[in-house]
Amino acid sequence: xxxxxxxxxxxxxxxxxxxxxxxxxxxxxxxxxxxxxxxxxxxxxxxxxxxxxxxxxxxxxxxxxxxxxxxxxxxxxxxxxxxxxxxxxxxxxxxxxxxxxxxxxxxxxxxxxxxxxxxxxxxxxxxxxxxxxxxxxxxxxxxxxxxxxxxxxxxxxxxxxxxxxxxxxxxxxxxxxxxxxxxxxxxxxxxxxxxxxxxxxxxxxxxxxxxxxxxxxxxxxxxxxxxxxxxxxxxxxxxxxxxxxxxxxxxxxxxxxxxxxxxxxxx
Numbered sequence: 246x247x248x249x250x251x252x253x254x255x256x257x258x259x260x261x262x263x264x265x266x267x268x269x270x271x272x273x274x275x276x277x278x279x280x281x282x283x284x285x286x287x288x289x290x291x292x293x294x295x296x297x298x299x300x301x302x303x304x305x306x307x308x309x310x311x312x313x314x315x316x317x318x319x320x321x322x323x324x325x326x327x328x329x330x331x332x333x334x335x336x337x338x339x340x341x342x343x344x345x346x347x348x349x350x351x352x353x354x355x356x357x358x359x360x361x362x363x364x365x366x367x368x369x370x371x372x373x374x375x376x377x378x379x380x381x382x383x384x385x386x387x388x389x390x391x392x393x394x395x396x397x398x399x400x401x402x403x404x405x406x407x408x409x410x411x412x413x414x415x416x417x418x419x420x421x422x423x424x425x426x427x428x429x430x431x432x433x434x435x436x437x438x439x440x441x442x443x444x445x446x447x448x449x450x451x452x453x454x455x456x457x458x459x460x461x462x463x464x465x466x467x468x469x470x471x472x473x474x475x476x477x478x479x480x481x482x483x484x485x486x487x488x489x490x491x492x493x494x495x496x497x498x499x500x501x502x503x504x505x506x507x508x509x510x511x512x
Contacts, residue, residue: 246266249415267383268383269382272307273306273309275301296454299345301341301450304341306340307333314333318331320344361496368390373432386412389431394406397436397437397439405477409471409472411471419467433485450502454499455500461493471499474491485505
């Protein structure tokens with residue numbers, strides 16, 4: 246199934262399980278889970294309230310082909326800012342939790358614009374291929390082209406991973422749930438420092454929306470490329486802290502992303 250089919254099931258209250266094709270082994274790709282949890286909040290949010298930030302905790306694996314439920318809770322609704330919580334629950338346990346902050350536009354005397362950056366030609370770079378049995382299944386749904394850094398487990402000397410990315414088989418405009426799946430699709434930048442495969446897991450993930458998609462000068466359409474640039478801020482004692490910037494193809498900063506990753510390279 247395509248991501249938009251799953252998002253439609255969420256809106257219609259029909260989502261029951263994730264089929265093979267969006268997996269990382271037996272576990273569902275975290276970016277898809279986050280997208281579903283954000284879509285689960287859509288009915289609670291007015292159009293004037295724009296997504297400003299998300300915080301995700303991956304509490305456990307969401308297993309493929311196993312039933313699960315979505316729950317939501319309005320934490321607060323103010324005149325300008327609202328906070329909502331969304332959960333994926335499987336076998337009685339919360340496996341993923343997302344908290345989203347929405348806020349309306351307000352007049353302010355503070356105006357600091359992020360500088361636009363030169364990114365090169367959209368879509369250039371080395372394709373991360375989908376290789377059945379080797380790469381995660383969900384890679385089939387994403388097109389990623391690396392400009393800087395290396396692939397996982399290549400003993401790269403670089404602590405940066407950057408390149409172009411877009412989802413395959415989309416129609417219409419890219420929405421916030423799509424953005425979450427796009428950003429989380431990149432392999433953890435720290436894994437390229439290792440020489441051989443090892444288990445790893447995203448513990449927590451937060452993202453701040455610097456420029457809401459609906460306020461960009463040009464709409465991000467299905468075939469448009471976004472640019473992802475991540476660096477390892479620090480890594481030791483089995484944990485890595487990474488920060489990423491996500492840009493529109495015109496160089497406009499869209500979002501800031503931060504992840505805590507557990508790496509099990511010595512067991």
